Amino acid sequence: MANELILLDTWVSPFGMRVRIALREKGIKFEYKEEDLTNKSDLLLKMNPIHKKIPVLIHNGKPVRESGIIVQYVDEVWHDKAPLLPSEPYPRAQARFWADFVDKKIYDTGRKIWTTKGDEQKSATEEFIGYLKTLEAELGDKPYFGGEKLGYVDVTMIPFYSWFHAYEVSGNFSIESNCPKLMAWAKRCMQHESVSKTLPDPKKVYEFILQLKKRLGIE
Amino acid sequence: MASNNGDVKLIGAWASPYVMRPRIALNVKSVEYEFLQEQFGSKSELLLKSNPVHKKIPVLLHNGKPICESSIIVEYIDEVWSSGPSILPSDPYDRAVARFWAAYLDEKWFPNVRAAPMAATEEAKNAAVEQLKEGLALLEGAYGEISKGEDFFGGEKIGFLDIAFGSMLGWLRAVQVILGGVKLLDEEKTPDLCKWAGKFSADPAVKDVLPETEKLLEFSKILMAKMKPASSS
Numbered sequence: 001m002a003n004e005l006i007l008l009d010t011w012v013s014p015f016g017m018r019v020r021i022a023l024r025e026k027g028i029k030f031e032y033k034e035e036d037l038t039n040k041s042d043l044l045l046k047m048n049p050i051h052k053k054i055p056v057l058i059h060n061g062k063p064v065r066e067s068g069i070i071v072q073y074v075d076e077v078w079h080d081k082a083p084l085l086p087s088e089p090y091p092r093a094q095a096r097f098w099a100d101f102v103d104k105k106i107y108d109t110g111r112k113i114w115t116t117k118g119d120e121q122k123s124a125t126e127e128f129i130g131y132l133k134t135l136e137a138e139l140g141d142k143p144y145f146g147g148e149k150l151g152y153v154d155v156t157m158i159p160f161y162s163w164f165h166a167y168e169v170s171g172n173f174s175i176e177s178n179c180p181k182l183m184a185w186a187k188r189c190m191q192h193e194s195v196s197k198t199l200p201d202p203k204k205v206y207e208f209i210l211q212l213k214k215r216l217g218i219e
Numbered sequence: 220m221a222s223n224n225g226d227v228k229l230i231g232a233w234a235s236p237y238v239m240r241p242r243i244a245l246n247v248k249s250v251e252y253e254f255l256q257e258q259f260g261s262k263s264e265l266l267l268k269s270n271p272v273h274k275k276i277p278v279l280l281h282n283g284k285p286i287c288e289s290s291i292i293v294e295y296i297d298e299v300w301s302s303g304p305s306i307l308p309s310d311p312y313d314r315a316v317a318r319f320w321a322a323y324l325d326e327k328w329f330p331n332v333r334a335a336p337m338a339a340t341e342e343a344k345n346a347a348v349e350q351l352k353e354g355l356a357l358l359e360g361a362y363g364e365i366s367k368g369e370d371f372f373g374g375e376k377i378g379f380l381d382i383a384f385g386s387m388l389g390w391l392r393a394v395q396v397i398l399g400g401v402k403l404l405d406e407e408k409t410p411d412l413c414k415w416a417g418k419f420s421a422d423p424a425v426k427d428v429l430p431e432t433e434k435l436l437e438f439s440k441i442l443m444a445k446m447k448p449a450s451s452s
Contacts, residue, residue: 050323050357062312069318076311089298090284096291101272134272 005030006058008044010037012208014107014159015067016055017198021155022071024194026081030057068099071155084152098138098145099156105131106160114170114209115218125171132179139185150192154185158195161186165202166209224300227252228280230266232259234438236329237289238277239386239428244296246424247377248303259441290321293382307379313365314379317372320361321383328354332390336397336439337446344398351403358384359409366411370418377422385419385429393435 005023007030009016023030035044035054047056047063057064057073064070075084086092109131112124135157139145145153164175164186176183189195213219227245229252231238245252257263257276269278269285279286279295286295297306308314331347331354338344365372365380372380395403406413420429 059312064312064315065319066322069315069322072318073311073315076314089295090281090286092298093286093291093295096294097287100288100291 003028004058004060006033007031008033008035008041008047008056008058009054010035011200012205013054014163017159017162018067018155019055019057019070019074020198021158021194022074022084024197025084025150025155025192026074026078028074028078028081068103068156071152075152082149084146084150084155086146086151095146095152098135098153101131102135102153102157102160106157110160110163110167113167114213115216117219121171125167125173128167128171129173129175129178132175132182136179136181139181143188144185150189150194154189158186158189159199161189162199162202162205166206169206170209224250225282226280228255229253230255230257230263230269230278230280231276232257233430234389234435235276236386236390239389240289240382241277241279241292241296242428243377243382243386243424244293244306246428247306247382248296248300250296250300250303260445289386290318290325290379290383293379297379304376305378306373306382308373316365317378317380317383320358320365320372320380323354323357324384324387328358329387332387332394336394337443348398348401348403352408355403355405355409355412359412362411362415366415371415377419377424381415381419385416385425388416388420389430389432389435392432393439396432396436397439 005028007016007019007023009019009032011034020032033041033043035041037054040052043058044054044056045052047058048054048065051065053065055065055067055070057070059073059077064073071084085095106128109124109128113121113128116124142148144150145157167173168175190199227250229238229241229245231242231254233256242254255263255265257266262274266276266278267274269280270276270287273287275287277287277289277292279292281295281299286292293306308317328351331350335344335347335351338347362372366374369375371377372384377385391403395401404413404416419425
């Protein structure tokens with residue numbers, strides 16, 4: 001039975017990166033289609049008419065949407081290869097909780113850092129560091145959020161590591177000095193090929209943000 | 220009569236649709252639980268201790284261990300009490316679809332249910348109402364595809380998406396009244412959803428949980444009084 005997988009995505013999207021990491025961890029082959037979000041393809045509009053967003057994973061012609069949902073889907077279908085979610089209900093619920101925390105807090109607050117200035121930016125930066133510290137506390141002494149191995153929360157959060165440089169330069173602060181344990185965790189994740197192959201060069205992400213700001217008319 | 224389910228408590232409030240979700244799920248599984256209701260306007264020590272990150276209800280306490288976020292709690296209930304009727308679909312793709320729509324309801328649709336009556340201008344109110352109607356049209360289509368001719372999104376029995384969406388019916392009905400009889404669920408435009416809503420509300424796991432519209436209307440007056448500024452213009 002042919003397993004046709006197409007991923008509609010963009011190189012810089014932390015949400016798309018989650019899916020790529022999950023697929024690569026499990027050694028699953030997929031076709032990657034880079035979308036131009038200023039000129040969305042017919043395929044994207046057909047596969048995600050409601051949100052018109054990436055990532056979309058098309059499995060044998062059927063679309064799966066929303067990065068967290070896609071990663072869970074991949075984990076369930078290819079459950080015997082490098083499982084990402086714990087098998088017991090309580091740790092599973094905890095993993096989902098922390099992935100949801102990352103989803104609710106990291107991107108939006110991070111975005112405020114590079115789209116605002118002055119007091120607004122300062123408070124966004126403080127809020128952002130607060131969330132990273134909360135994550136550090138949850139990580140504790142474990143090598144990964146998933147315990148001994150990369151898990152669902154690691155895959156959900158690590159893409160933002162490629163955006164850290166952009167946040168730091170924009171907000172004029174250091175994540176390393178505020179959250180050394182989290183940086184150590186990030187570097188540990190980068191030792192995995194699934195992660196290092198997926199995450200873009202942080203300098204390129206920063207350039208992208210500068211161009212995006214110009215396009216959005218933000219100073 | 221020892222319970223094999225362990226100690227099950229739910230921190231919540233009767234009017235919250237997010238709290239209704241785990242209550243319905245526990246009923247589906249015939250699991251008895253202690254319902255610890257928060258006082259409106261304040262947060263208990265237990266809530267703050269059990270959900271320090273978000274400080275929100277619902278929180279399920281199972282043998283003292285907290286589980287937070289309504290959809291996560293429902294999935295947990297389904298996985299722990301796996302011998303009871305299934306709540307999530309068994310097929311991974313169907314699960315992804317159910318989760319997609321539940322997320323859509325939470326992120327895009329329900330915020331408009333709350334926003335419409337509180338809208339500052341007529342324009343804003345109409346925009347919120349339009350969004351709600353568009354969303355319901357999408358859900359009408361989704362129901363057709365997902366239910367495959369059965370009564371519920373979950374098939375013959377209520378499932379994850381029925382619970383996620385159905386928990387909002389109380390407020391949807393109340394908001395229709397508050398907005399002066401606006402038809403959001405409409406027999407002409409969303410006939411299937413109207414039928415589904417009736418069946419869902421009558422389901423044994425649901426009927427004691429979904430509050431009556433009258434009760435919600437009374438409560439909404441208290442809510443709106445709290446939210447509006449003290450001086451009137």
